[in-house]
Amino acid sequence: MAEDALRSNGFSSGLALILSEDDQKGYNQNSHRISCYDDIGHHSVERTMEYILDLPHKSIHHLPPSVDVDFIRCILKNYVARSGNNKTVYHDDRSGVSLADHGSEPDTVVIDNASVCGDLRVVREPFLVESFAVFSSARVNACVWKGKWMYEVTLETSGVQQLGWATVSCPFTDRKGVGDAEDSYAYDGRRVSKWNKDQRAYGQSWVVGDVIGCCIDLDVDTISFYRNGVSLGVAFDGIRKMEPGFGYYPAISLSEGERCDLNFGSRPFKYPVDGFLPIQAPPSSISLVSSLLQCLHKLLEVQCLDKSDLRYFEKLRRLKRFAPIEELYYPVSYGICEEFFNIIKANSPSMEYIAWGPVVSFLLEVFGMQAPHDCVSLDRVIDLFLKFPGSTLLFQHAIAALSWNCRMAPLVLVDCPYSGSYRFLALACHMLQREDLMVIWWNSSNFQFTMEGFLSRKGPNKQDLQFLVPSVWWPGSCEDTGSESSMMLATTALSAAVNKMEEMHRELCRLVIQFIPPITPPQLRGSVFRKFLQNFILNIRGADHTITSSSASNNSVIVSLYTVILHFLSEGFPMAEVSGLVLDSRDNAGTNGGFLHKGGKRSFPIGLFLKGDPHRTWTSRIGGSMNNLLKSHPVDDEIEDIQWDEGCMDDGDARITHSTVRKPCCCSISDVDSVRTSKDYARSTVRSSKVPSSSFSERSSHVAAECSTSSLSDEIENKPSSSASPLTGFGYQPLQHLGSAPLTSQLSSEILRQEELLDVMLLLYHLGVAPNFRQASVLLHVSAIAINFSLR
Template identity: 60%
Template sequence: MAEDSLRIGGLSSGLAVILNSGDGKENPSKPRLVSYSDEFGQQSVERALEYVFGLPNKSIGPLSGPVDSSLVRSIIKNYLYSDSDSLVSNRDGVCISDNGSGPGVIGLEKFSICGEIRIVKPPLLLESLAVFSSARANAYVWKGKWMYEVILETSGIQQLGWATISCPFTDHKGVGDADDSYAFDGRRVRKWNKEAEPYGQPWVAGDVIGCCIDLAHDEISFYRNGVSLGVAFSGIRKMGPGFGYHPAVSLSQGERCELNFGARPFKYPIDGYHPLQAPPPSSSFVKQLLDCLSRLLDMQSVERAEHSSVERLRRLKRFVSLEELFYPVSHGICEEFFSVVEADCQGAEYIGWGPLLLFFMGVFGVRAPHDWLSLDRVLDVFLEFQGSHVMFEHIINALSCACKTASLVLTECPYSGSYSYLALVCHLLRREQLMVLWWKSSDFGFLFEGFLSRKSPNRQDLQCMIPSVWWPGSCEDVSTESSMLLATTALSDAVSKIEEKHRDLCLLVIQFIPPLSPPQFPGSVFRTFVQNLLLKYRGADRNMPPPGILSNSVLVSLYTVILHFLSEGFGVGNICGWLKSCDSSGHDIGFLHRGGCQSFPIGLFLKNDPHRAELSRLGGSFSHLSKSHPMHDQEAEVIRWEEGCMDDEETRVTHLTKQKPCCCSCYDMEFTKCSKYPIRTTTKSSRHHCSAIPERSAQVAAECSTGSLNEEISDKPSSSDQSESEFGYRPVQHMRTVPRDSDLASTTLREEELLDALLLLYHIGLAPNFKQASYYMSHQSQSISLLEETDKQIRERACKEQLKRLKETRNNYREEVIDCVRHCAWYRVSLFSRWKQRGMYATCMWVVQLLLVLSKLDSVFIYIPEFYLEALVDCFHVLRKSDPPFVPPAIFVKQGLTSFVTFVITHFNDPRISSADLRDLLLQSISVLVQYREYLAAFESNEVAKQRMPKALLSAFDNRSWIPVTNILLRLCKGSGFGSSKHGESSSSSIIFQGLLREACISDEELFSAFLNRLFNTLSWTMTEFSVSIREMQEKYQVLEFQQRKCCVIFDLSCNLARLLEFCTHEIPQAFLSGPDTNLRRLTELIVFILNYITSASDVEFFDLSLRRHGQSLEKVNRGMILAPLVGIIVNLLDASTDSKFKEHNDIVGVFANMDCPETMHYGLQYMLEYNWATSFRGEAYVPKLCRLENFLALLISHTDSKKIEGLECGENNADDGMCCICYASEADAQFIPCSHRSCYVCITRHLLNCQRCFFCNATVLEVVRTIENTVER
C-alpha cells in the first residue's frame, strides 16, 4: 500500500529507484533500473526482468530464448508464488453462520428482519419500506477488535451499531433500544442504549460511518469518514463463544444505506480493527502482480521522458528496447492475473474495488496532467482477456461509489472531491467497448447517478474547508480575509474541475449510439436517463417528499451540465450532425444566446410522459384538460417567433440589437466584485470566450462583441486553455454515426427538450438549494446585527454579572455568524459562479418570451406545466438577489427582461391559470419589484404595465390577494400622505402610476366603488383583530413572541390600509363629497373606531411595547403610524370641500357631528393635535395642516354644542315607528322586496354592498323600493 500511495501522490516509484541508486557498489540484492556500463546495449534482458518483478540482482540466469508469456508466467510461479503466502490474520473471536451466500460471506439474517427491507442493489444496499425496519448480520463477535462500514445513501433517521441476538426488534424499537444493544444516529446526533444521549456529528448523504467494537477494552466507537467521534459506549458486557455482538441497523421509512463487512476494501480502515469478513487470500498475490506491471510502466515512462531528471545523468544507458519487452511481459502478467481471479470468483469484487482500482488510479494519476498514454497501453492488454469485462464492471461500480463518498479537501484542491474518479471513468468510457459494457449493465442509471453525485458539507466539513472566516466589520485579523479568499478560490476551482468532468461524462453519453436495431440516434440514452431520473424524483418538491427520495445533488449536477450545454455550447460544435450549436464560421453558440428566429415544439406540452403524469398544468390536471380541451391534431406543430417580438420597439433588447442583453453585454467588471464577503471571481485565459459566443454570420447581426465578453464573463469553465494531457480530450474510439436521412429523425434529442428538462430540474433540485442559501444570507445579516448590538452593550455595561452574561451571548452570536458566513461562502462557490448566472439570465429571457408567445394561444397556454412559471419566477428573483450580484439593478430588467414585467402584469389575474397560488406568486413578484426605484422605473416605462396594471390591481383587491395588492398600491402612492416625508418616501414614489390610478378610479366608478367597499371592510377587520390581540396579551400579563409578531403584522397592515384611504381622499375626494354620503359616513365611522381604540388604551406603555419588535425603536413603530393617515384623510376632505368643483358637497362637519360619540371624537382629534409630529417630519410643513385640523375641531365642537342646545329647546321626542331601526337617525324610507321589511335607504344601500339578504329575516332581496314624499321609486 505504501507504493500505491507513492504513485497516487504523483511520484513514480521507478523514478524513485533511479534517484536513490548509489554507485556501482550498491547492494546486489536491491532491484536496479539502470547499470553503470559505458557501452550502450550491454544491458541484458535479465536485468530488466529482475527490476520488473522486484527480484535481487542476477536472480535470473541467461535466457536461452525470446521473452514470451510462458517465460513471464514461469518467472512469476518460480519467484512470486513462493513470496506470496497470504497474510492470514487471526480470525479468532468472530463466528459467521452460513446464510446461503457461501462460506465466510456475511449478509443479513433473514429471520432477524423486522419490518420490510429491500435489497436495492446487491450485495447489501438496503432500503426500508416499512415505517421502521431492523435487521442483524449473520455474524457475531465475542473478542478482539472488529469493524464494519456503512455508506449513507440518505441522511435521515438510521440507528447503526451492535446488538446481541437477545435484543428484540419491533415496529417501534430497534438497535440501541434494549440492553446489550448500542447505536449511533447522526440525524438526531444521539447515541442509543435504552436511553439517548448527545454524541457525534450530524451526518450527510455520502458519509462513511465506521462502526468499531473493541472487546479487549469493552468499548464501542464510531467514525465519520475516518475521523473518530470518540468512544460512544464503555464497559459493555463481555461475551463468549456462542453468544456475541452482531452488526445491526434500524432504518426509518425510505432510508437507504450500504453495508460493507469486508467484502470490499474499507474506505477508511481503522488501525487495529479487522473486517468481519476476511479479504480473499489471492488479494496479496494480485497486488504483487499489479506492482510488477506498475514497474514495467515506470520503465517505459522514464524512457519516454525527454527532459526528465534522468537525462542529467549522462552516463546512464537504456535497457533493451522496452517496446519489444512491454507486450510479452504485460501479457504474461495479465494472463496470471486473470487466472488467479477466475480461480477465486468470490474475491473478484474485492480485487476490482481494491488493488485493481488503486493500480488504475496510480497509472492515470489523481492530478493533471494525467498519463493517459500509459493507461491506454494497459487497457489494450486488459481488454484482450474475456475476464476483463467482469473486472471493469467492478471498476465502474467502485468509481461510481467513490464519487458519492468523496469529500472536498482544501489541501488537495483543485483536484479534490470526485475529480480523480470522474477523470478516470471519462477516459475509460471513451472506448466504445467499455461504454457498451456500462450501458448494458442493469445498474446503468444507478451508476450514472453515482457519478453525478456530490456530497454536501455539514458544519464540521465547512470548518475544515474554510478554516478562516472574515466578514465586513469583524474584529478578525486582516490576514484572515486573505486566508478566506484563498480557501474559497481553491474550492471554486475544485468545483469547476468536477463540473467539467460531469460535462465530459454526459457528452460521452449523448454521443453514444447504442448497438440496437433499428439504429438509435445520439442522445437517446441520455434522454432516457434524464426521464427516468425525473420520474424517480417526482414529488421531491412537496412539503413532505415521498419515501425513497435521495439527495438532490444528482439533480443539481445534471442541471449544471445542461445549463452549460445550452448557454455555453457543447464544446464540440456538432454532435454527430444533430445538435448543432455553431454558426457558419464554426463558432460555438449556446442555444440560449442565438437570438433571431426561435421555435419550440408544442408536442412537449401535449405529451403525458410518465415523468410528467402528476405535474399540474396552468389550466389544471392533464387528464382534465385532455377531456375538456383535446389537442390531438397539434402534437407535431412547432411554434416560431422572433426574439423580442413581444416587447416595445423602443425598449426592445435582444441578441441581435445594438444594445445587448445583460447576459452578453459589457459593463464595469468592478461591479461583480462588490460582494461583501471574500470570494474571488475566477479568471482564466479569456480566449475561450471568443469561441463560446462569437459574432454571427453575415445574415445575422453580431450577437456580442469579443471584447465585451472578455471583460464580463470571467470564469466560464473551459478547457481550451488547458493542455490535452491534462483533460484527455481525445476522439471517442470506434463511435458510429447515423445518416441524416434516417426516418427516426423525430427521435433525436433536441435542445428544446433539454430546456424543458432544465426547468424541471431547477424546480425540484435547485430551488430548494437557493431557498436554503437565501435563508443563510438573511440569517447572517440578522446575526451580525445582533453581534454588533451585543458588542455595543458590552462597551456600555460596567456590572460584572451583566458583562459575563453578555460575553456568553456574544460568543453564541459569533458562532452563529461564523457558521452562516461559511455556508454563504459555500453557496457562492457552488451556485453563483458567473457563467451560471449568465445562463440563468438567458434562461429567464428565453422562457418568458416563450410564455408570452404561447399566451396568445389559449388552447396551448393551458397545457404549459406549472413548473415553467414557477422556475421562471424563482430564477428571476434568485438572480436579482444574488451575491455577488450579476448586474447592477438599474439594467437588470431594462436590458433583457422587460418581458418579465409584461408577463407578470398580464397574468397575475389571468383566469386561465387555475392555481390561485401561481397567480399569487406573480402578484408577489410585482409587490417585491415595485419596492425598488430601479425596478419601478421598468414598470413606468412599460406600456402594458401603464395600460393594464391600475385597473387590474383594483379588481384584484379581494379576500385572498388584498395584502400584496395593498403593498403594491402603497408603494406606488408613497409620499403623498401626511407624515410620510420623514424618510424621503416622496422621492421614490411613482407620480406616473398615481395619475393612472386616479384616472382608473374616475373612469370606472363601479370598479372603484367595489374596491372602496372592500377597503372599508378590510380595514375594519384588521383593526378589530388588532384590538382583540392587544386585549388577549393584557389579560395574560405576558407578551409572547408569536403574539407580539401577530400584533405587529396586523398593525402594519392597518396602517397601510389607512394610507390607501388617505390616497383615495386626496386623489378622488368626489367619491366622498359628491352624491350619497354613504362613503363619507363609513369613512367617519372607521376614523371614530380607530381613534376610540388608539387614544383610549388602558395601558399606553403596554400598547407601545406590544408593537415594538426586538431591536426596533419607537421612532419606527408608534401610534403616529396610524394617526398620520387619519389626519391626512380629514385634511384632504377639508381642502377638497373648498374647491369650486365640489360646491354641492356633503357636509363633513355634519356627518362627523352626527356620530353618537362626541366625546370620543373630540378627545381623538385633540390627541392628534397634541401628538409630537416632529418625529415624522423634517421641517414644519405639517403645521398648516394641523391648523386646518384645529379649525375643524372648533367647528365640530360648535356644531355639537348647537345641536345640544337645539335638543334641550325641543325636548326629548318619543320613539317614532317611522324611524330607521338600524341607525335611528333617518326615516325608514325604503322597503325590501319581497319580505317588505323597512329601513332607511342609506342603511339598506350600505348593507347590500356586502350581502344580498335582508338583515331582518335573511330572505334574498330582489328589489328595493324607496318612498320619497308619498311617491315610490324603484
C-alpha cells in the same frame, strides 16, 4: 507492504532453481522472443528484470538465450508458489468471529432474514438496503465475541438511522431497534446521538456520502465510530463480555425511505482502521494480485523513462542498471497479465473485491491524480487487459467502483483544484472515450445507477466547512485583513475545484449523448441519454411524495444535470457532430451561441408541455398547475409550433435582438444596473467583498443572474414559459411577435432535440434546484440576523 513481505521469502534460491533447470525445460519456440544480448550488455537486462519483477538484487544469475512469455510466467509461477506458502493465514486471526450458514456462499456475510423487523429490502446487490416501513431493523448472520472488528456503512440518505451492534436477545419492533435495549449500541448522526436504552449526545451530524466506520474492540470492551476515517471518540466502554458463539452482531435500524450501503468486507474498506478486521475475510489472493499489478506499473514506469531524455535515466543506463525496455515490454506485460487473469479465473467470487481495490488503485496510479494525465500508459494497459477473457466483467466492476467513489469523495482544500470526485471522473471519462469500454458500461445491469453516481457530489457538514473555509470575514467584522485574504484564497480554490468537476460532468454527458448503442433497430445519438433522463425523473418523482430534507439523496444529481443542460443550451455543445444531431433543422445553426441565445425567428413544439406524463402534471408552473392551466387556456389537440421573434426589444426605431451588437437585458448589463447591483452587494452583511468572480464568469452565470432579478426593464418581452402565460403583473408588454403554426413533422422519438433538454431542465429546476435556492435564502437570512446581533 504485501510486496515487502513477499520479497523477504528467500526468493533468490527459488529463482536459482528455476533458472538452473532452464536448459532442461526449454521454452516454446513459437512464443514472442527477444535477444538478451543488446548493446548495453547481458548484465543490464538482468538488473532491469529484477527491478520490474521486484526481485532481490542479483537473484537472476543466468538468463536463457532468449526472454519470452513462458520465461516470465515461469518466474511468476515460482513467485505465486512462494507467496502462497507465506500468505497471511486469516483463520488464525479470525477465531473471534462466527458465521451462520444461511444458504449463501461459504464464509459470506448476509442479512439474516429471520431477524428483519419491518420491511428492509436489498435494493441493489450486495448490500444497498432501504426501509419501506416506518421503522425497520435487521442483523447479519455473523457475530463476534473477541478481537477487534469493524464494518462500514455508506449513507445514501442522511436521515434517522441507528447503526451499531446488538446481541441476538435484543428485540426489534416497529418502534424499537438497535440501541434501544441492553447489550445494544448505536450511533445516529441525524440526531447526533448515541443509543443504549437511552439517548446521549455524541459525534457529528452526518450527510449523504459519509462513510461511517462501526468498530468494536472486545479486547478492551469498547465501541467507537468513525466518520470518513476520523474518530468520533469512544461511544461506549465496559460493554459486557460474551461467550463464543453468543457475541455482538452488526445491526442497523432505518426510518422509512432511508438507504445505506453495508460493507462487511466483501469490498475493500474506504477508511480501514488500523488493527480492526472486517467481519468477512478478504480474498487470500489479494496480496499477490497487488504485487503483480505493481510489477506492471514498474514496467510502464521504466518504459516511460526509456523514452524520455532525463539525464538521470541516461546515467542509470550508462551504469548498466537498466536495459532498453521496448523489446521486453511484450513478454513481460503479457506474462504478468496471464498470471493476473489466471488468478482472477481461479477466484471468480473475488473479482469484485479485486476490481474495487487493487485494479482501481492501479488505474488511478497509472493515469495520475491530477493533470497532466498519462493517457498513453493507461491506453496501453486497457489494450492489454482487453485481450484476456474476463476483462469485460473486470471493467464493469471497475467503472462501478469509480462511480461509487464519486458519491463519497469530499472536497479537500489542499488538493484543490483536483479535489472531490475529479480524479475518479477524469479517469472514467478517458476510459469511456473508447467505444469498447462504453459498450461494456452500457451493457452492465447498473448503468443507470452508476451514471447517477458519477453526477453525485458529496456535501460538507459543519465540521467539514470549518476545514474548507478556515477563515470567515465580512465588512464590519472584527477579523483583520488577513482573514479576508485567507477566505478569498479558500473560496477561489474551492471554486476552481467545483469548475473541474462540472467540466467532467459535461464531458461525461457529452460522451453518453454521442454514444450509439449497438442494438437493432439502430438508434441515433442521444437515445441513451434521453432514456437515462426519463428513468431518473421517474425515480425522483416516485420519491418526491415522501421527500424530506434528509432523504433527498438525488438532489446533487439533479443540480449537476441542471447545470450540464443549462451549459449546453447556453454555450452550445462542445463538438459539432453532437450539436448537429440534436439541433432542430429549423434552428438557425449559423448564429453564434447556444440554443438559448439564438436570435431571429424561433419556434417551439408546444406538445412538449402538453404531454400526459404523470410526473409532469403535478409540477407547479408559472400560472398554476398543469390541470389549472389547461382549463384556463385550452389548447387545440393538434400539435403546434409556437413561433416568435427571439430576443426582440423595441428601442425607438431600432430593434435589439440577440443577433445585434446591442443585446437584450438577459445578455447585457447596463451601467446603471451594474452600479446598483454592486452597491446592493456591498451593503450586504453576509458576503465576502472582493471574492473573485472570474471562476464563475461563464455567460450562463450572467444570464441566470440577470434574468432572475425583479427589476428587469419594462420593455423586455416575455419569453415562452412552460405555462405560455405572460407575467402581466410585472409590467411586461404582450408578446408582439407570437404566432403558431401546425407542426410539419411529428416529434421524433429518436432524435434528442434541444427543446427536449430545455423541457427537462425546467422540470429539474422544480424538482431540486428551486428548493436549494429557497434553503440558501433561509440560511442567508439566519446568518444575517446572527451577524447583526454579534455586531451590537
